[in-house]
Amino acid sequence: MTEPFLVVEDLTVKFPTEDGLVNAVTELSYSVEQGRTLGIVGESGSGKSVSSMAVLGLHDARTARITGSIKVGGQEVVGLGESKLRKLRGREVAMIFQDALAALHPFYKVGSQLAEAYLVHHPSASKRDARRKAIEMLDRVGIPQPDRRVDDFPHQFSGGMRQRAMIAMGLINDPKLLIADEPTTALDVTVQAQILDLLQDLQREFDSAVIIITHDLGVIAEMADDILVMYGGRGVEHGPAKEVLTRPLMPYTWGLLSSVPDVAGDTAAKLVPIPGNPPSLLDPPSGCAFHPRCAHVGKVQGNLCSTTLPRLEPGPSGPGHLTRCHLSDPAAVFETEVLPVIAPDLLEES
Template sequence: MTSPSSASSSTDVDGPFLQVEDLTVTFPTQDGPVQAVKGLSYSVELGKTLGIVGESGSGKSVSSMAVMGLHDARSSEITGSIRVGGTEVVGLAENRMRKLRGNSMAMIFQDALAALHPFYRVGEQLAEGYSQHHPKASKRDARRKAIEMLDRVGIPQPDRRVDDFPHQFSGGMRQRAMIALGLINDPSLLIADEPTTALDVTVQAQILDLLQDLQREFNSAVIIITHDLGVIAEMADDVLVMYAGRCVEFGTTKEILTRPEMPYSWGLLSSIPEVGASTDARLIPIPGNPPSLLSPPTGCAFHPRCAHRDKVPGDLCVTEMPSLTSASNRAGHLKRCHLPNPEEIYRTEVLPEIAPDLAEETR
């Protein structure tokens, strides 16, 4: 196990900065165990962005909170491996975890107003985050660093706004302050959980541009968790699609958005409006609701909602969990599905329904 001191020089680690292998997160309850994440594996390299998408309850935030070590060990069970900068964090003592959290890795939460303490000034919270990992820094140095970070994330008049309380900031400014708090110690891994939720489209674009600029500046590995495939298209290099706690498809952003092979991914794409579509065009929602993780369906968890399960021979969808295998023999593109010819089904049946103009072009 790597020591915290060696983990802090994380840019010297060979291979991906974050490596998650066979991660399972279970919450014991009176009604039985809830497996919120099951056998999840992925990695993120420095300078790259991984987008994690899926409906609410699919395990996106739970898996990322496990990476940050934010689950209470008394009410959760975590198995598998999570290596951050070469350090195994599953089972790591809390005092050592605190040295990694905020220093080697940081998280931007989706509700900035709830994440920032309402009783303390924004600058005080940033300065405290800096002082925790720089004990020799004076209060003046910490305040100067807070002002510098507020300026870097585009807060106007940072030397004055540093003394404001969170409620005195607009929604977009609070989100910028959260980004400043996450980046104040130059972490190598940044997890952004729905960073543009409840912001208008203009501010959303500014926040995404800011994250991309800061990633280039710090060469950070970034995970962005979102429901918005438009955000994924703009920011992510790779996409991990989650359903019922598992990865159901993984690939490059281009592959996932143009040649998806899992019916759940098709459903996500069909439920967003097509650019240039008629104002009378209807969105196609995914039927039904996400499964209960207390008693998930047998076989493929998506089969009760899947419109294509009748194309699979026998009862495989109901009786057997599909493995995560290569999609149409394309290296790096993985899908968890029993469909024998998903690429053909998507091209001839799904694409004409969700994007008729694009389907016509590809014929």
């Protein structure tokens, strides 16, 4: 098998601030192959956006300290010069952002923003070619009358159309990796479903690798082949989507799954929130970062949870499913104590 298109190894991102060093991402490793979708889940501040922005080298070198390795198509991105990074951005790796209204420039026409993205990587193309390409892409993402809407400003588009335009801009150079950072968070549910369908169709068509970053497990269940769960800047569980959603091994993942509302089932059933707050990135908890909020600390011998950081290693269900937990038999705890409250419709879908 060939090397996956994106290989992240021991990625660590720190931001020095007046209050101290923020450990945004610590020793994160994952990889994505062509044609596959990786879902990265976690709370706000878990490091999911920071790590993916590092893939494009979007962090300001003056404010971020990045170590480890990010290989895009075999090329090392960490420490790469600005001019080489520019060739990567938008061409090899494209990114779609959360709020398309804010992410599109309000003063430029949608079409000219798309054309700009095309022209910067096709310097020999004419403006007319770029415009034709922009119309073609708008058409491809399902915008009606693209030859007319190409001259609209972003504020003349609806929310769903703006996100479609954003996707069109991301795919205009046929990138090998598409990173979608909360692509549907700002949209209502029906539009959300359309956008996800569109992304899936396009992935099949372009055969690109996709990273979808979200806190919405419903989105993950629908889209992802693999799931990486992040907590406090570290990967805490990583494996095939079906495995992670149906046989999660890490108590934090259990918590995430239990806090998804069960729309189809018993509406009187209470959601189970994860107690406490996300960990401080300035002064992370000792041992396992999740231990102050974990209900299962008592099942681990001694005070291992608060003193020793567990390694991210294969769990009982096989080598492809990694977990970062001291529990000796998490599957058994999960089967007997946790399962009943996990949203059933989510599990059926996967």
